[in-house]
Amino acid sequence: MMSRTANQPEAVSRAAPLDHGRWVPAFFVAPVALYLLVFQGYPLIQEFLLSVTSTSLLDPTKHAFVGFENYRELLLDSEFHQVLRVTAIYTVVCVLASIGLGLLAALLLDGAFPGRGLARALVTIPWAAPPVAAALIFVWMFNAQYGLFSHLAQFLGLSSGGTNWLDEPSYALPAILITTIWQIFPFSSVVILAALQGVPSELREAAVIDGADRLNVFRAVVWPTIRPSVALLALLITVWSLRRFDVIWLMTQGGPLGETNTLVIDLYRRAFVYLDLGRAAAVGIVGLVIAILVTFAYFWLSLRAEKASGKR
Numbered sequence: 001m002m003s004r005t006a007n008q009p010e011a012v013s014r015a016a017p018l019d020h021g022r023w024v025p026a027f028f029v030a031p032v033a034l035y036l037l038v039f040q041g042y043p044l045i046q047e048f049l050l051s052v053t054s055t056s057l058l059d060p061t062k063h064a065f066v067g068f069e070n071y072r073e074l075l076l077d078s079e080f081h082q083v084l085r086v087t088a089i090y091t092v093v094c095v096l097a098s099i100g101l102g103l104l105a106a107l108l109l110d111g112a113f114p115g116r117g118l119a120r121a122l123v124t125i126p127w128a129a130p131p132v133a134a135a136l137i138f139v140w141m142f143n144a145q146y147g148l149f150s151h152l153a154q155f156l157g158l159s160s161g162g163t164n165w166l167d168e169p170s171y172a173l174p175a176i177l178i179t180t181i182w183q184i185f186p187f188s189s190v191v192i193l194a195a196l197q198g199v200p201s202e203l204r205e206a207a208v209i210d211g212a213d214r215l216n217v218f219r220a221v222v223w224p225t226i227r228p229s230v231a232l233l234a235l236l237i238t239v240w241s242l243r244r245f246d247v248i249w250l251m252t253q254g255g256p257l258g259e260t261n262t263l264v265i266d267l268y269r270r271a272f273v274y275l276d277l278g279r280a281a282a283v284g285i286v287g288l289v290i291a292i293l294v295t296f297a298y299f300w301l302s303l304r305a306e307k308a309s310g311k312r
Contacts, residue, residue, distance in 0.1 A: 086260060093177050
């Protein structure tokens with residue numbers, strides 16, 4: 001009898017069903033992982049293998065292994081240094097300006113005023129506009145003869161008129177930035193506005209009762225709440241800016257004198273203008289490494305901020 005009683009828990013444990021709950025996340029992640037492996041991982045491997053060869057677009061089947069010679073030539077190429085400089089300037093300005101304008105618009109739209117719903121809808125129009133259409137419209141607006149910006153610069157005394165922004169080395173990149181920021185800042189405003197909806201009104205009211213002005217309420221209550229959303233938004237805009245092609249190519253094709261020649265424009269030019277697939281693939285790998293470094297920096301800063309706030 002004692003033996004049967006002692007063995008009863010063991011029998012119950014053997015009859016207990018297996019816990020399949022821990023496999024549920026893997027079940028849902030598996031299709032995404034498979035998709036990334038097939039449609040992202042394999043092409044990236046192929047691109048890297050292409051980057052260590054000398055391959056012409058005229059005959060892609062014939063290629064000679066050159067090792068890291070393409071990367072070495074890129075590092076020693078002064079024109080590629082300018083490409084990296086233009087890409088950095090373009091990316092940083094896009095991130096700072098779009099988030100700054102988006103934050104300002106979100107704060108204005110977060111308040112109560114007549115027609116707020118209509119205003120929120122109108123703000124999203126630039127983001128909804130097709131990039132090709134937006135680029136062509138701004139090409140017309142930057143025209144020297146009948147463009148809006150040319151007449152505006154002449155009215156403000158910044159120019160004597162007759163200046164085609166897209167043909168001037170000193171004006172081309174600002175023109176591209178104006179076009180890009182106009183199109184992407186509404187997305188920033190929508191994301192930040194959604195984050196503002198999550199700020200507890202009780203905390204704002206308590207800060208106001210304690211005598212805090214609007215600036216201090218924003219610094220002490222609003223900003224800590226929306227900061228994770230703004231950080232993720234900055235990461236997304238950074239990656240999008242590194243890979244943006246359509247607007248720049250349609251407006252300037254990387255000119256004049258390479259003043260708007262970013263990484264993706266340089267990659268396209270090397271592949272389909274200079275017909276050098278190996279060097280173009282090397283440029284693509286460099287851009288990928290930069291994007292990965294930016295992503296790791298974002299997660300490192302996020303983890304550091306969470307540790308500082310005591311969440312980890």
